[in-house]
Amino acid sequence: xxxxxxxxxxxxxxxxxxxxxxxxxxxxxxxxxxxxxxxxxxxxxxxxxxxxxxxxxxxxxxxxxxxxxxxxxxxxxxxxxxxxxxxxxxxxxxxxxxxxxxxxxxxxxxxxx
Amino acid sequence: xxxxxxxxxxxxxxxxxxxxxxxxxxxxxxxxxxxxxxxxxxxxxxxxxxxxxxxxxxxxxxxxxxxxxxxxxxxxxxxxxxxxxxxxxxxxxxxxxxxxxxxxxxxxxxxxxx
Numbered sequence: 001x002x003x004x005x006x007x008x009x010x011x012x013x014x015x016x017x018x019x020x021x022x023x024x025x026x027x028x029x030x031x032x033x034x035x036x037x038x039x040x041x042x043x044x045x046x047x048x049x050x051x052x053x054x055x056x057x058x059x060x061x062x063x064x065x066x067x068x069x070x071x072x073x074x075x076x077x078x079x080x081x082x083x084x085x086x087x088x089x090x091x092x093x094x095x096x097x098x099x100x101x102x103x104x105x106x107x108x109x110x111x112x113x
Numbered sequence: 114x115x116x117x118x119x120x121x122x123x124x125x126x127x128x129x130x131x132x133x134x135x136x137x138x139x140x141x142x143x144x145x146x147x148x149x150x151x152x153x154x155x156x157x158x159x160x161x162x163x164x165x166x167x168x169x170x171x172x173x174x175x176x177x178x179x180x181x182x183x184x185x186x187x188x189x190x191x192x193x194x195x196x197x198x199x200x201x202x203x204x205x206x207x208x209x210x211x212x213x214x215x216x217x218x219x220x221x222x223x224x225x226x227x
Binding site for chain 1: 115118122146148154155157158161186205215216218219220221
């Protein structure tokens with residue numbers, strides 16, 4: 001079985017401040033991990049993914065995430081928030097079988113001017 | 114342009130009136146799935162399909178049907194919609210088998226059942 005926990009359904013940061021969105025996963029096999037972003041009235045768009053190899057993964061729009069196996073975490077960060085980063089972010093995991101994807105419950109990011 | 118297209122984007126219907134939400138992808142993907150998104154619950158998988166004529170239940174299949182007669186199309190059917198099916202629905206497709214392939218999502222269909 002696999003699961004994803006996103007801590008904090010709502011996160012507020014000031015423009016220019018560090019963005020940190022937390023994701024912890026549970027998986028019985030080595031996981032592949034994803035972060036998706038959803039802007040208002042749009043579908044989900046891939047931000048970044050971890051498959052194998054380098055544990056620090058860089059994505060679009062200046063976001064990055066680090067896979068930490070010992071902590072079963074895959075937190076999303078961005079050094080400096082922009083107003084355009086306001087959106088909902090979903091962490092997701094796949095493991096085993098034919099690609100069942102389990103999503104977290106999402107974190108809405110608010111950026112305050 | 115690679116895309117997943119859903120129609121309609123918005124739909125208001127009455128309880129019990131059958132409806133179909135269409136989904137089409139132009140990436141020749143074998144794997145397609147439907148999700149519903151509800152506040153605080155994230156995305157939950159309704160049905161998925163690994164190829165033509167191969168479909169299976171996801172986590173919340175009750176009240177839904179699907180079909181996969183062609184590789185590109187994967188319609189979601191609500192035979193008798195009820196208010197608890199009011200939700201935001203997403204269709205997604207994925208590439209060849211392999212755990213690192215990400216899902217491509219449609220723009221979503223916001224369904225209201227009154």
